[in-house]
Amino acid sequence: MTEKEAYVAFNLTEQIGSVKVADLTLKYGSVAAAWEAWPKKVSRTGGEVDWRAEFRKADRFGVAILTPADPEYPMQLRDAPGRPLCLYVKGDPASLSKPSLAIVGTRRTTPYGTDQAFKLGRDLAAAGWCIVSGLALGIDAEAHKGALEAGGATVGVLGSGLDQFYPEENRALAREIVKSGGAVVSEFPFGRTPDTQTFPQRNHVVAALVRGVVAVECPVKSGTLITTGIAADLGRTVMAIPGRVDSRSSAGCLKLIREGARLVRNARDVEEEMSELMPLKADAKSGGRTPSAASRRADPAASDSAPAVPAPPPRPAPCPKPPFSIEEAMVMKHVDAEGVSVDALIERTGLPAMKVNAVCMALRVKGRVRFFPGNRVALPRAD
Numbered sequence: 001m002t003e004k005e006a007y008v009a010f011n012l013t014e015q016i017g018s019v020k021v022a023d024l025t026l027k028y029g030s031v032a033a034a035w036e037a038w039p040k041k042v043s044r045t046g047g048e049v050d051w052r053a054e055f056r057k058a059d060r061f062g063v064a065i066l067t068p069a070d071p072e073y074p075m076q077l078r079d080a081p082g083r084p085l086c087l088y089v090k091g092d093p094a095s096l097s098k099p100s101l102a103i104v105g106t107r108r109t110t111p112y113g114t115d116q117a118f119k120l121g122r123d124l125a126a127a128g129w130c131i132v133s134g135l136a137l138g139i140d141a142e143a144h145k146g147a148l149e150a151g152g153a154t155v156g157v158l159g160s161g162l163d164q165f166y167p168e169e170n171r172a173l174a175r176e177i178v179k180s181g182g183a184v185v186s187e188f189p190f191g192r193t194p195d196t197q198t199f200p201q202r203n204h205v206v207a208a209l210v211r212g213v214v215a216v217e218c219p220v221k222s223g224t225l226i227t228t229g230i231a232a233d234l235g236r237t238v239m240a241i242p243g244r245v246d247s248r249s250s251a252g253c254l255k256l257i258r259e260g261a262r263l264v265r266n267a268r269d270v271e272e273e274m275s276e277l278m279p280l281k282a283d284a285k286s287g288g289r290t291p292s293a294a295s296r297r298a299d300p301a302a303s304d305s306a307p308a309v310p311a312p313p314p315r316p317a318p319c320p321k322p323p324f325s326i327e328e329a330m331v332m333k334h335v336d337a338e339g340v341s342v343d344a345l346i347e348r349t350g351l352p353a354m355k356v357n358a359v360c361m362a363l364r365v366k367g368r369v370r371f372f373p374g375n376r377v378a379l380p381r382a383d
Contacts, residue, residue: 006031007067009051011085012189014044018083031069045191057190063162064089072097080208080234084187087205088162090174091183095153098130101270102206102231104224105139105216110249111339111378113217116241117142118149118381120214123267125152132157132210134202135170135177135184139216139224144173147182154182155209159202161192203227212237212274214264218252225252228261239264239273327351327359328368331377335369339378 001009010021010031016038024034035041043049058065066073066087074096077083089096103121105113117139121131125147133140135156147154156177160166162184165174174184187205188198203223207213207230215238218224228238239262243250257263262273324332330349334340346356360377363369369377 001032001035003031003069004065004067005051005055006035007069007085008054008065009035009041009049010038011187012043012049012051012054013038013040014042015040018085019081021085044189054189057163058088061163061190062090064093066093066096074209076100076210077205077208082204083208084205086187086189088186088188088190089183090162090185091155091178092181093183095130095155095181095183096185096209098153099128100130100132100155100210101274102132102210102213102227103139103143103216104133104206104213104218104227106218106222106224106249106252107136107138107140108249109138109142109217110247111337111372112243113139113249114142114372115337115381117216118146120216120241120267120270121146121154122150124270125150125154127267127271128152130155130182132206134159134206134223135167135174137167137169139218141170141173143216144177148176148180151180154180156182156184157202157206157209158184158186158188158194159199160186160194161188161190162186163190164193166194199223200226204230207231207236208234210236212239212270214270215240215253215256215261217241217243217249219248220251220255222252225256228256237262237273239270241265324368325359327355328363331356331359331363332368335377335379337379339372339376342375342377345377 010016021031021034024038025031028034028037041049055065066089067085068078068083072093073087087096101124103117105117121143125131130153131143131147132155133143135141135144135158144154144156154177156174158165165171177184185205187201192198203226207227213228213231213236215224215228232238238256240253240256242257242263243253245254264270264273330351331345334345334348342356342360346353349356360369364371367380370380372378
């Protein structure tokens with residue numbers, strides 16, 4: 001049995017983790033020897049552990065299994081306490097070792113949080129960071145989408161086995177992440193369904209993989225604060241975007257800032273906080289490395305000798321927008337960035353329900369509004 005096979009076997013068992021495996025490895029001299037000496041070779045689902053079947057499943061699903069015995073296992077995790085025994089990776093394993101930042105937050109986001117997460121993911125990915133998040137609905141999904149729009153790398157960490165994908169609504173997003181050169185990752189074996197234990201473990205991987213964590217929007221009691229707490233314990237930089245003082249969705253971020261998290265407003269603020277850890281972009285011609293924009297700002301002398309990091313390609317100029325009809329103007333008068341329900345628009349405009357729905361759909365086609373869950377209509381994202 002190889003060390004890799006032994007790690008996979010231990011990962012399939014019940015009631016043993018990386019700390020215990022490390023102790024057994026010291027005692028017996030290797031992970032393989034520790035497995036041979038381990039008396040409880042029972043899988044989490046019952047029956048004897050079949051690690052060979054796990055490798056066969058991985059081959060069938062096109063999944064790479066990384067363990068601390070593999071050179072591809074990310075260094076950030078290798079040095080972290082409680083490191084996963086295995087990482088199941090769908091996509092490019094190299095993306096796990098890129099300079100990374102996590103963007104995390106609530107599933108029940110507001111339009112403000114949605115915008116901030118998307119912009120932050122987009123702008124940080126354009127600057128060279130790999131964006132890591134939990135592939136949950138809300139803030140996580142928007143951060144991944146922003147990174148994808150910038151053509152950057154992003155990694156989604158699941159709280160379930162890769163074959164038990166959750167949430168189902170983000171399955172297409174996960175495919176896009178893999179297709180774009182990123183990865184979807186889990187520390188859990190095939191067949192493991194999500195539960196109250198798997199999500200905190202998922203949060204640990206998110207925090208350990210990265211150099212810093214940005215909380216965008218979260219209530220006081222949330223998994224986001226678990227992630228930032230783990231990140232602080234691991235010595236990662238914890239940052240938070242402020243929100244309205246009377247917003248429950250921003251209460252967690254405001255609490256983090258009061259307790260010492262770095263207040264950031266945008267990607268530039270994040271880059272300044274991480275300036276000493278900024279990723280360096282390889283120079284294709286010389287094989288050397290080019291300092292980031294934030295590093296050059298800190299060292300003016302370097303600006304004349306090093307080329308600037310290429311900015312993301314400019315967006316095409318928007319097409320002229322068609323004028324509003326009378327009914328559209330009546331609806332737009334009541335639409336704001338926070339969003340308003342269609343029922344409220346019917347009441348405020350005095351228009352029939354069928355007319356308001358038709359007008360909202362027309363405005364959406366024109367790019368003047370966007371729709372949110374709960375049958376709400378809001379102004380488009382501000383760039």
